[in-house]
Amino acid sequence: MKKDDKNMIFRQLPSVDYLLESSVIRGFLLTTPRALVLRAIHYVLDELRQKINRVQREDELPDLALPAVVDQINKQITILSQPSLKQVINATGVIVHTNLGRSLLAKKVITPFNTVAGCYSNLEYDLKTGKRGSRYVHVEDILIELTGAESAIVVNNNAAAVLIALDTIAKDKEVIISRGQLVEIGGSFRIPEVMRKSGARMFEIGTTNKTTIDDYEAAIVSNTALLLKVHTSNFQTVGFTEEVPLNALVALGKKYNLPVMEDLGSGCFIDFSLYGLTKEPTVQDSVAKGADIITFSGDKMLGGPQCGIILGKEKIISAIKENQLARALRVDKLTLFALQETLSLYRDEKKAIQQIPTLRMICQSYQSVCRRAKKLLNMIGRVDNTNISLRLCDGFSRVGGGAMPLEEIRSRLLCISPGRLSAPYIVNLLHSYNPPIIARLEKDQVLLDIRTIQEKEVKIVAEAIKLLSATNAIS
Ligand SMILES: *Cc1c(COP(=O)(O)O)cnc(C)c1O
Numbered sequence: 001m002k003k004d005d006k007n008m009i010f011r012q013l014p015s016v017d018y019l020l021e022s023s024v025i026r027g028f029l030l031t032t033p034r035a036l037v038l039r040a041i042h043y044v045l046d047e048l049r050q051k052i053n054r055v056q057r058e059d060e061l062p063d064l065a066l067p068a069v070v071d072q073i074n075k076q077i078t079i080l081s082q083p084s085l086k087q088v089i090n091a092t093g094v095i096v097h098t099n100l101g102r103s104l105l106a107k108k109v110i111t112p113f114n115t116v117a118g119c120y121s122n123l124e125y126d127l128k129t130g131k132r133g134s135r136y137v138h139v140e141d142i143l144i145e146l147t148g149a150e151s152a153i154v155v156n157n158n159a160a161a162v163l164i165a166l167d168t169i170a171k172d173k174e175v176i177i178s179r180g181q182l183v184e185i186g187g188s189f190r191i192p193e194v195m196r197k198s199g200a201r202m203f204e205i206g207t208t209n210k211t212t213i214d215d216y217e218a219a220i221v222s223n224t225a226l227l228l229k230v231h232t233s234n235f236q237t238v239g240f241t242e243e244v245p246l247n248a249l250v251a252l253g254k255k256y257n258l259p260v261m262e263d264l265g266s267g268c269f270i271d272f273s274l275y276g277l278t279k280e281p282t283v284q285d286s287v288a289k290g291a292d293i294i295t296f297s298g299d300k301m302l303g304g305p306q307c308g309i310i311l312g313k314e315k316i317i318s319a320i321k322e323n324q325l326a327r328a329l330r331v332d333k334l335t336l337f338a339l340q341e342t343l344s345l346y347r348d349e350k351k352a353i354q355q356i357p358t359l360r361m362i363c364q365s366y367q368s369v370c371r372r373a374k375k376l377l378n379m380i381g382r383v384d385n386t387n388i389s390l391r392l393c394d395g396f397s398r399v400g401g402g403a404m405p406l407e408e409i410r411s412r413l414l415c416i417s418p419g420r421l422s423a424p425y426i427v428n429l430l431h432s433y434n435p436p437i438i439a440r441l442e443k444d445q446v447l448l449d450i451r452t453i454q455e456k457e458v459k460i461v462a463e464a465i466k467l468l469s470a471t472n473a474i475s
Helices: 003-012 016-021 023-031 034-054 066-081 115-119 138-147 158-170 189-197 215-221 247-258 283-288 314-321 333-345 347-355 357-363 364-378 424-430 455-470
Strands: 095-098 153-154 174-178 184-186 199-206 222-228 260-267 293-297 306-311 388-400 409-418 440-442 445-449
Touching: 003 034, 016 023, 016 034, 016 066, 023 034, 023 066, 034 445, 095 306, 095 333, 095 357, 115 333, 138 153, 138 189, 138 333, 153 158, 153 260, 153 314, 153 333, 158 189, 158 199, 158 222, 158 260, 158 293, 158 306, 158 314, 174 189, 174 215, 189 199, 199 215, 215 247, 222 247, 260 283, 283 293, 306 314, 333 347, 347 357, 364 388, 364 409, 364 455, 388 445, 388 455, 409 424, 409 455, 424 440, 424 455
Parallel strands: 095 388, 174 199, 174 222, 222 260, 260 293
Antiparallel strands: 153 306, 293 306, 388 409, 409 445, 440 445
């Protein structure tokens, strides 16, 4: 199309004022706030402009007649009125999926939320003395009880935990760290960058694959403040590798009177090797081995709310509590409450595994996933084979959240093979379902991992698949 022709078409677009005066939009304004209607109008006009720009031939032009435009505005108002943050169904098989909100809170944790969220609480009020108290006491004792640490504090997330710990211990001083542990966690959180922000000076030692205790010892100077060990979380080096174990690092720290910090990343309280998975170092292990400071996330393998837990020696934790950053990084009462309730479930490991969804999904047996898969298939019933075809197949789930990157947990999956509907189109349809279903697209097949689909969601997924098989849309 010629440029002049396009300019003509742009002029056919109704103006905002014209739309606002139209009877249908005036009808919308009776029930919908003006700002929302305006947002929808601007959005639709913008979309139409972009469409016209892209068009090559006249017959591809969008319908610019008033009823068609108003209809789109109406649809957009509906979309904009819906909350942005909402439930989705995780059918990816990645249990701690950072993009999907990581850990689900246990029912036992959610139920009492009504009370704490809607009522005053003793968040910073000491009921014994009637004076101002500390918000951290509510989780400190149970953290000490569960891990054996001397002291504890909780901040907004583990990135904040690492930041405030480094800022407290090593500002303007040197921190020794192995080159094999300069991790990028994701979302561009990189250990060297965090260290720079904290004002600590990083001193790298060793090589990517090998670092020895002698490397650490040779690097210690008068300005050294900390020996740092970081869990490599989301990757593993294999082959010709060597890492210094925590107890050796602690011994070296003692010799030079230097604290040792371990950023555990995920951090778990349970020895998963008892449940057929790889052995991950537990938080208790690190405490027992004598790390002076330990940091980990609340919402990775621990299965609680987003927060960063710092355990360690009394003296260092006190200094962290007094750091001005603590105020900026402090957790709110809902987080503290959710953490308190999650931690209390850990008093009984069996209960924790049954009730904390993250642990339950990690430990759930293959047989039990198979049963849920069968149930799903039965609920779906017969499907129209021209749209899609269904079968159950074996595959693997992952822990996610940068934990156990190589662990493959055997699982059962619903495999949707495209018929009349293409695989990417099926994925899109599942995304537009309410609630959206997030599946895996692999080798032109759509896979739904049953392990991360919750019991109460099976029915919803079945309905969505039935709808897929019945849709008349073509793609
Ligand atoms: C995940 C992770 C972090 C960051 O934790 P968040 O809770 O996401 O802030 C820091 N260090 C390591 C080693 C991690 O795995």
